[in-house]
Amino acid sequence: MPRRLSLIQLGKGTVGSALIDQVAEQRPALRERLGVDLVYAGIAGRSHGVLEPRGVDLKRWRAAVKAGDGLGGRQLLRRAMGSISGAAVLVDATAEEGMAGLYLEAVAGGFHVVSCNKKPLAGPLADYRRVQEACRRKRRFWLHEVTVGAGLPVITTLRDLLDGGDRLESIEGCFSGTLNFLCAALDGGQKLSKAVARARELGYTEPDPRDDLAGGDVARKALILAREAGLDLEPEDVKVEPFCPVDGDGDAGAFMKGLERLDAPMAKRCREAAARDRRYRYVARVGRGCSAGPAEVPAGSALGRLGGPENVFVFRTARYRDFPLVVSGPGAGPQVTAAGAFADVIRVARSIAHTA
Numbered sequence: 078m079p080r081r082l083s084l085i086q087l088g089k090g091t092v093g094s095a096l097i098d099q100v101a102e103q104r105p106a107l108r109e110r111l112g113v114d115l116v117y118a119g120i121a122g123r124s125h126g127v128l129e130p131r132g133v134d135l136k137r138w139r140a141a142v143k144a145g146d147g148l149g150g151r152q153l154l155r156r157a158m159g160s161i162s163g164a165a166v167l168v169d170a171t172a173e174e175g176m177a178g179l180y181l182e183a184v185a186g187g188f189h190v191v192s193c194n195k196k197p198l199a200g201p202l203a204d205y206r207r208v209q210e211a212c213r214r215k216r217r218f219w220l221h222e223v224t225v226g227a228g229l230p231v232i233t234t235l236r237d238l239l240d241g242g243d244r245l246e247s248i249e250g251c252f253s254g255t256l257n258f259l260c261a262a263l264d265g266g267q268k269l270s271k272a273v274a275r276a277r278e279l280g281y282t283e284p285d286p287r288d289d290l291a292g293g294d295v296a297r298k299a300l301i302l303a304r305e306a307g308l309d310l311e312p313e314d315v316k317v318e319p320f321c322p323v324d325g326d327g328d329a330g331a332f333m334k335g336l337e338r339l340d341a342p343m344a345k346r347c348r349e350a351a352a353r354d355r356r357y358r359y360v361a362r363v364g365r366g367c368s369a370g371p372a373e374v375p376a377g378s379a380l381g382r383l384g385g386p387e388n389v390f391v392f393r394t395a396r397y398r399d400f401p402l403v404v405s406g407p408g409a410g411p412q413v414t415a416a417g418a419f420a421d422v423i424r425v426a427r428s429i430a431h432t433a
């Protein structure tokens with residue numbers, strides 16, 4: 078008889094729906110291989126949700142959510158806590174602020190938590206530590222691999238290094254697929270305004286590209302890594318410089334129109350860097366502190382060689398000093414992100430299988 082792991086998922090957008098579909102496909106194999114049955118007991122969006130403790134029929138989960146009885150995420154979780162027994166995971170596939178309180182409720186109710194959402198990890202330090210402490214006391218996982226580098230094993234690598242007694246000196250890299258796409262386009266002689274418009278068309282940017290260009294998303298990822306490495310930093314402790322001057326006035330459309338004025342100065346910066354055999358990149362660094370900003374890097378380095386919407390993370394530690402440990406690959410996209418969150422769910426499933 079397989080052990081059961083119930084899933085309650087908030088968020089059924091791009092990443093959330095890809096995750097449900099991946100779990101549906103892989104469920105029989107995991108039942109066989111791990112002896113754990115992954116059962117979606119609840120799925121909710123902003124205003125609609127379905128709670129079915131015996132398991133939502135994953136062949137028709139979209140219709141089931143639509144026909145659900147107006148349960149938002151919070152209500153769904155509270156009802157689920159009263160009706161599910163055994164091991165359970167709350168999956169946060171939203172981009173909502175203020176989820177730390179909900180996580181605390183979930184952990185108090187015995188749930189593990191898997192987050193795709195960066196905000197609860199990159200908000201006030203006290204909230205972050207409270208959730209960590211609650212998980213430690215209740216012996217529950219709080220896994221969030223995809224909050225940095227999507228499906229790439231970045232946080233797992235950092236945890237394994239530290240748990241194994243290695244000493245982190247720095248993590249340096251390009252943490253934004255969107256900004257790397259722009260850098261690669263500028264390397265190829267494209268105009269900044271055209272490259273941003275193309276990145277927007279391809280769905281790489283946030284709805285308002287200023288959110289990417291201002292560096293806030295990279296700063297959040299750097300802060301998450303810094304906290305994971307044990308640094309007690311607040312969001313305002315991260316030193317952030319924008320990728321290029323970002324005018325906060327007006328809507329995204331007006332900003333896009335005005336972007337042409339930056340074409341010539343950005344092209345000049347990239348040309349000058351190339352003349353020195355260097356490349357213009359948006360580099361984040363976690364060491365004693367935490368920073369994110371534009372920098373020139375050697376053309377032949379791991380950062381300089383990036384040629385598209387990839388991420389790269391260069392770990393320097395006491396054991397990996399002369400030859401750093403490098404993790405790189407696609408750092409965004411629904412399938413790889415969902416796969417990373419799925420891997421977190423499987424980590425919980427394995428722990429159940431092993432304690433059975």
Ligand SMILES: NC(=O)c1ccc[n+]([C@@H]2O[C@H](COP(=O)([O-])OP(=O)(O)OC[C@H]3O[C@@H](n4cnc5c(N)ncnc54)[C@H](OP(=O)(O)O)[C@@H]3O)[C@@H](O)[C@H]2O)c1
Nearest residue numbers: 087088089090091092122123150170171172193194409410
């Ligand atoms: N896309 C990527 O490559 C990537 C990579 C790494 C991490 N992430 C993170 O993954 C998360 C999800 O991204 P996404 O691209 O899937 O976003 P999305 O398509 O905008 O989906 C967000 C989902 O959250 C739901 N939601 C919002 N508030 C909610 C609430 N209070 N309770 C329950 N559901 C709520 C929305 O409900 P409705 O359907 O009702 O609107 C929607 O289904 C984000 O935090 C993002 O930063 C994404």
